[in-house]
Amino acid sequence: MRRVLAALAAGALLTACAPDPTADVAGSAWQVTDIWTTPGQPSTLPPQSAGLARLVFGEQSLSGHTGCVPLQGTVTFTRAGEPARAEDADTLRIDHVESDSAADDCPALHTHHQLRELLEPGAEFDVRHAERELTLTLRTDAVDRPAIGLAAI
DSSP: OHHHHHHHHHHHHHHHHSOOSSOOSBSSEEEEEEEEOSTTOOOOOOGGGTTTOEEEEOSSEEEEEOSSSEEEEEEEEEETTEEOOGGGOSEEEEEEEEEOOOOTTOTTHHHHHHHHHHSOTTOEEEEEEETTEEEEEEOSSOSSOOEEEEEEO
16 A cells, blocks of 8 residues: 555646646746858757757736846737737737846857847747747748747746
8 A cells, every 4th residue: 555655646746846738828937049140051050059948928018037137028929920829829019128248258148139130129039839848930032931940948
């Protein structure tokens, strides 16, 4: 009987510690895992920047860290051109964003500059959300569009 109870307790403990199988777009912390800016090239996220840049979305807000400095702003989520909850959206528009300048010796300076170039006011992204991954693909006429890959943390 003790072994059965111990096994049940261990199973319950592991279940309680396991991450949720899915992460909501709004309210979850998202770590930047990839930044694709050059057609035909792999992600340009340097190894020294891994784990430093992160974003958190609210229904109308954006906050996070570029790897060098904090950033914050306002966003609009839409689906088929109509206002939508973040969870149901297929498009994200950056309405306003602000951050301080990064120090020249910041180890993630390249990532900081890439994120600030992509996350500028007026930028619109196609949103693809799958379980614990989020991809924001810049809406542009380019064949290979820039994108940001994120993973829930």
